[in-house]
Amino acid sequence: MSDLSAPGFPEEEVRRRARAGAAEAFPPPGEYGRVLFGAEPGGGRQPDGERDPLDALRIVPPVFMPQRLARLIDLGREPDYRDVELATEIGGFSSTMPVYVSALGSTRAAGGDLGLALSRQAGALGLPMVIGENVVPVNGYGRLGEAADRALLGRLRAYAGELPDGQGGVAVQQSTEDADAEVWNLVYSDPAARPLLESGRLAFELKLGQGAKPGLGGMTVLDAEAAARLGDRYGLDEVFGDGRVLRSSTPGTFTAEILRQQIRLMRNNFPRARVWVKLHPGRDVAEAARVAAEAGADAVTVDGAEGGTGWAPGVFPAQVGLPLAECLRRLGAAGAPPCLLVSGRIWEGGRAVKSLALGARAVGLGRAALLAAAEDPQAGLIRFAECLALEIRLLVSALGKYAPTALDREDVWSRDFPGIPVTG
Amino acid sequence: MTTDGPTAFAPIPDPGRHLTAPTTRSALRIQHQLLSAAREFLREQGFTELLPPIIGPVTDPGSRGSKQVDVDFYGHRYKLMTSAILYKQASLLAFDKIFCIAPNVRLEPLETAGTNRHLAEFHQLDVEVAGATRDDAVRLVEELVVHMVDSALRELPKEFAGLGRDTGAFTELLKGSFGRMRHAEAVAELQGLGHPQSPDAELDWAGEALLSAQRDRPFFVTDYPKGSRGFYDREDPEQPGLLRNFDLIAAEGYGELCSGSQRTNDYAEIVTRIRETGENPQKYRWYLDLVREGVPGSAGFGIGVERLTRYVAGLDAVWQAAAFPKVAGVVSP
Numbered sequence: 202m203s204d205l206s207a208p209g210f211p212e213e214e215v216r217r218r219a220r221a222g223a224a225e226a227f228p229p230p231g232e233y234g235r236v237l238f239g240a241e242p243g244g245g246r247q248p249d250g251e252r253d254p255l256d257a258l259r260i261v262p263p264v265f266m267p268q269r270l271a272r273l274i275d276l277g278r279e280p281d282y283r284d285v286e287l288a289t290e291i292g293g294f295s296s297t298m299p300v301y302v303s304a305l306g307s308t309r310a311a312g313g314d315l316g317l318a319l320s321r322q323a324g325a326l327g328l329p330m331v332i333g334e335n336v337v338p339v340n341g342y343g344r345l346g347e348a349a350d351r352a353l354l355g356r357l358r359a360y361a362g363e364l365p366d367g368q369g370g371v372a373v374q375q376s377t378e379d380a381d382a383e384v385w386n387l388v389y390s391d392p393a394a395r396p397l398l399e400s401g402r403l404a405f406e407l408k409l410g411q412g413a414k415p416g417l418g419g420m421t422v423l424d425a426e427a428a429a430r431l432g433d434r435y436g437l438d439e440v441f442g443d444g445r446v447l448r449s450s451t452p453g454t455f456t457a458e459i460l461r462q463q464i465r466l467m468r469n470n471f472p473r474a475r476v477w478v479k480l481h482p483g484r485d486v487a488e489a490a491r492v493a494a495e496a497g498a499d500a501v502t503v504d505g506a507e508g509g510t511g512w513a514p515g516v517f518p519a520q521v522g523l524p525l526a527e528c529l530r531r532l533g534a535a536g537a538p539p540c541l542l543v544s545g546r547i548w549e550g551g552r553a554v555k556s557l558a559l560g561a562r563a564v565g566l567g568r569a570a571l572l573a574a575a576e577d578p579q580a581g582l583i584r585f586a587e588c589l590a591l592e593i594r595l596l597v598s599a600l601g602k603y604a605p606t607a608l609d610r611e612d613v614w615s616r617d618f619p620g621i622p623v624t625g
Numbered sequence: 626m627t628t629d630g631p632t633a634f635a636p637i638p639d640p641g642r643h644l645t646a647p648t649t650r651s652a653l654r655i656q657h658q659l660l661s662a663a664r665e666f667l668r669e670q671g672f673t674e675l676l677p678p679i680i681g682p683v684t685d686p687g688s689r690g691s692k693q694v695d696v697d698f699y700g701h702r703y704k705l706m707t708s709a710i711l712y713k714q715a716s717l718l719a720f721d722k723i724f725c726i727a728p729n730v731r732l733e734p735l736e737t738a739g740t741n742r743h744l745a746e747f748h749q750l751d752v753e754v755a756g757a758t759r760d761d762a763v764r765l766v767e768e769l770v771v772h773m774v775d776s777a778l779r780e781l782p783k784e785f786a787g788l789g790r791d792t793g794a795f796t797e798l799l800k801g802s803f804g805r806m807r808h809a810e811a812v813a814e815l816q817g818l819g820h821p822q823s824p825d826a827e828l829d830w831a832g833e834a835l836l837s838a839q840r841d842r843p844f845f846v847t848d849y850p851k852g853s854r855g856f857y858d859r860e861d862p863e864q865p866g867l868l869r870n871f872d873l874i875a876a877e878g879y880g881e882l883c884s885g886s887q888r889t890n891d892y893a894e895i896v897t898r899i900r901e902t903g904e905n906p907q908k909y910r911w912y913l914d915l916v917r918e919g920v921p922g923s924a925g926f927g928i929g930v931e932r933l934t935r936y937v938a939g940l941d942a943v944w945q946a947a948a949f950p951k952v953a954g955v956v957s958p
Contacts, residue, residue: 377905386692390734392954407903433701454900462901465852469826470690473736497825 223440226514230441233422233512237568253507253546254526258555258615266601282598287590289605291563292404292500292540293475294370297327298590299557299605302582303508303544303565304333304374304406304479318578319570320359326586327368331477331502331565332356334376334408335419335450337384338434342391353384354393361397370402372477372500376418377453378434389471403474404499405467409455409489410481412545413509415522418450420512457492464496475499477542482506482523487535494538500562501538503528505545508567529559533610537561550592557605558612637944640958644948651784652946655777656934660726662776663750663928666769673720677709677727677751683908685710685855692732705730708927710857711912713753714888717921721755726930733953740830741942742880744931746951753925759859759869759887762924763805763845766873766883770843770928771801774937790939794877797842803873804844811836811846827853828872830880838878847871856898858886873928879936885926892917 206212218225228236272280287298302323305316323330336353343354353373360371375384385405388394397403410416428437428446436449460478467476478493479502480486490501505525506518523531525545532541537560544565547553553564573585597605600612643649664674680696685708694705706712709727716723730746737743752769754761778785778792778799785792806814808828815822815832822832827849836844848867851860858868870886889895895916899906906913934946944950951957 375903377903380903381905381908383692386690386732389690390692390732390953392735395735451905459897459900462852463903465825465850466902468823469853472826472829 222442223438224442226516227440227447228512228515230422230443230445237571254524254615255505255529255545255552255555258526258613260551260554260558260596260600260612261614262599262612263601268603268607269601272603280598280603282591282594285594285597285603287593287605289563290540291329291542292370292372292477294329294402294404295327295368296329296563297368298586298593299561299563300553300586300589301329301542301563301565302331302570303504303567304331304372304408305567305571314578315571315575316356317359319574319582320356321363322574322580322582323570324360324363324369325365326583327365328586329370329372329404329563330360331372331374331406331479334374334379337387338378338382339421339431342382342384342387353388354391357388357393357397361393364402367400370404370475371397372404372406372475374406374408374479376408377451381434385467385471385474389474398473401473401475404477405471405474406477406479406502407460407463407467408453408479409460410452410479410483410504411509412482412504412506412522412525414513414517415481415483415506416452417513417517418452420450420514421448422446422512423448455489457488460489460492461496464493464498468497477502479504482508482525482528482545484523486523486528487531490532490538490541491535498538500540500542502542502544502565503532504565505543507545508565525556526559529556529561533560550589550596553589553593554596554600554608555613558608558610560610562606637950637952637955637957640949643950647787648940648945649948651781651788652934652938652940653948654784655781655938656930656946658777658780659773659933659937660750660930662773663724663769665776666772667722667724667752670722670765672722672724672752675716675720675723675725677706677712677725679706679728680704681706681712682911683711684708686902686904690734694730694732707731708749709751710855710925710927711909713751713925714857714890714920714923715912715915717753717755717923718915721921722753724750724752727751727927735954738953738955741944742830742932742935743953744943744947744951745953746949747932747943747947748930749927750930750933751925751927753923755921755923757887757924759847759871759885759924762885762887762926763847763871766845766885766926766928767801767803770803770873770882770933771799773933775799777937785938788938788940790937794841794939795937798876800842803842804840806844806846807848808846808850808867809848825850825852833874833880834878837874837876837880840876843873843875843882845871845873852901854884854886856895856902857888859889860894871926873926875932875936877936879932881929882933882936883926883928885924887924888922890916890920890922 289296289299291301341352343352373388423446425444438447440447464476476498477500478498480489482505486503493501505528506522507525540562541560542563543556543561544567547564548569556564570582573581680703682703684704684706693707696703707729709725727749729749733743733745774795811828812822812824820832820835849870851866851868854868854870858870861867861869872881873883875882896906931943931946935943944952
């Protein structure tokens with residue numbers, strides 16, 4: 202090594218790349234399956250001091266509260282936060298609160314007992330849950346001798362087994378490799394899914410992308426044995442040089458017409474399932490959401506650049522994709538779809554209420570749900586949701602409103618966020 | 626008239642009782658005669674009969690929620706054929722006019738168990754003609770079906786009598802010239818009858834039966850919207866969004882007998898349309914390589930053998946027209 206230096210330049214990062222090559226484009230592979238990734242506040246792995254624009258918004262209760270008066274008249278007493286009704290409709294399902302559990306795919310972090318613990322608790326809470334892409338092609342469906350806990354069937358049963366009557370529902374994601382495995386057809390014709398189908402609590406989610414890596418497909422790290430098993434279905438790249446390989450899904454090619462026709466196909470082929478569509482935070486997210494809604498999607502999910510638990514090249518969370526706040530601004534300006542679901546570093550009531558005020562019907566829990574279930578596989582997510590529900594009730598009540606759907610853009614303010622109108 | 630509601634499902638008897646039942650024997654004799662007549666007709670028209678493959682790396686993508694069956698082919702995931710369509714197009718590299726009687730397996734969704742019109746394993750009389758248009762295919766189906774039914778009626782009067790089938794029901798059919806209506810007209814008629822038919826979708830089973838019950842001869846429904854059918858149906862350049870395809874629907878409430886279309890043989894259009902069905906074109910490599918090198922433009926169709934038999938024999942359910950019926954979700958030999 203020479204004694205050359207470059208003060209002020211990211212010298213050490215350059216030197217690491219010179220030593221390790223392509224592996225340096227990714228987080229350390231040893232962290233795979235143990236660390237939940239995602240953008241850091243400020244939008245980068247190198248925080249630049251800029252605040253996340255959604256965090257920077259303030260929730261602004263008014264002084265005069267006609268909706269509180271209406272609630273007072275209804276109740277015949279002064280209402281308080283306990284009178285906020287959180288139950289809502291999410292993509293055709295009834296949910297106990299404006300919250301759903303985001304897609305967790307085939308990544309190791311969501312596999313095994315943790316995936317099952319999460320499914321059980323989401324079911325018990327009556328929250329809609331998305332089962333992520335690539336679970337079937339990687340872990341199997343669960344009817345042909347695969348380990349049922351890792352397979353899709355295990356999660357489906359764990360969820361449905363705890364689900365109260367009339368509540369919740371499962372959205373099963375499908376992307377390109379899942380289409381090869383016919384995931385939707387498998388679920389639609391499976392006797393285990395029939396109670397969900399017959400009670401209107403099954404949806405299929407068409408995945409166009411994800412917040413952590415817009416424009417890329419799913420990525421995981423595999424050992425050599427697993428890589429050999431999946432090599433005919435996925436792109437494999439030996440970037441790490443230690444036997445472990447990068448496994449990439451194809452993101453799928455979309456145009457407005459391809460999206461429109463795929464949704465039409467879903468409605469035609471699976472008439473008794475709801476249709477959900479998940480978008481990455483692309484610059485044309487509002488246009489894509491409009492196409493999806495017009496084609497008949499029951500819900501459109503938008504993952505902000507802060508979203509995602511999975512493995513992603515470092516440059517993506519740091520520099521790629523629109524922040525959730527900007528997605529909400531663009532969607533609002535264009536006229537948000539009737540049932541907009543959003544996710545991206547949601548873990549407490551503030552970001553949730555701000556998202557609802559900016560046009561979302563519900564917010565998704567990804568990393569928060571996994572961490573909560575990991576903290577206590579029996580009741581971690583249940584207790585976490587109790588806290589979140591209380592916080593949302595307090596905030597909604599403070600705004601003089603008593604249902605999440607009553608929130609609107611006048612309930613938030615920011616000096617630094619153009620596009621959010623300043624009212625009053 | 627038959628009904629097509631899920632409540633009409635009757636249990637299938639065990640194989641011994643089913644095979645020895647007079648109804649089964651008559652139905653299978655009629656089926657045999659229908660196929661013999663079809664072979665005779667098509668050979669006279671210059672068609673070559675090919676034996677279709679039953680497994681391959683890819684098959685017709687599932688539709689209406691039916692699932693494909695995977696088999697392990699020396700470590701590769703192969704599919705049981707759900708339709709001979711891709712192989713029919715490829716076969717035109719050998720002959721200009723081909724037909725085959727192809728077995729197909731589709732794991733239909735469980736709700737089809739009670740429709741009386743679905744089998745998980747069935748046979749299709751598949752026909753493909755190079756250089757033909759949709760209208761050529763429609764005329765060919767018409768002549769073929771008239772010939773098949775006429776032959777069965779002439780050769781097997783006792784079987785029809787034994788089944789109690791009123792052969793007067795075919796008076797209009799035997800005159801040829803089946804009815805024709807466009808998909809949009811069918812949708813309008815159904816909506817007018819209070820049936821909530823989507824204008825974007827294939828006619829649903831109840832809708833088909835409703836239209837079928839009101840007619841005394843088979844009829845064609847043409848011009849289905851893009852997105853309701855497979856990627857291989859040609860889009861009409863003069864009517865974007867509509868496909869040059871058709872279904873043949875029986876009279877008396879028996880529903881669909883046959884689907885067909887003019888095919889697209891344009892490589893870029895096929896790849897794009899495959900994406901519109903959510904699939905990875907890589908799966909279709911061998912087929913796409915052939916198309917890229919050039920396969921003839923063509924039109925063709927597939928007649929459901931058990932469905933046609935059911936209609937001609939006047940049976941309550943399509944499984945009665947199969948020696949070893951497989952109904953969705955019913956474990957049977």
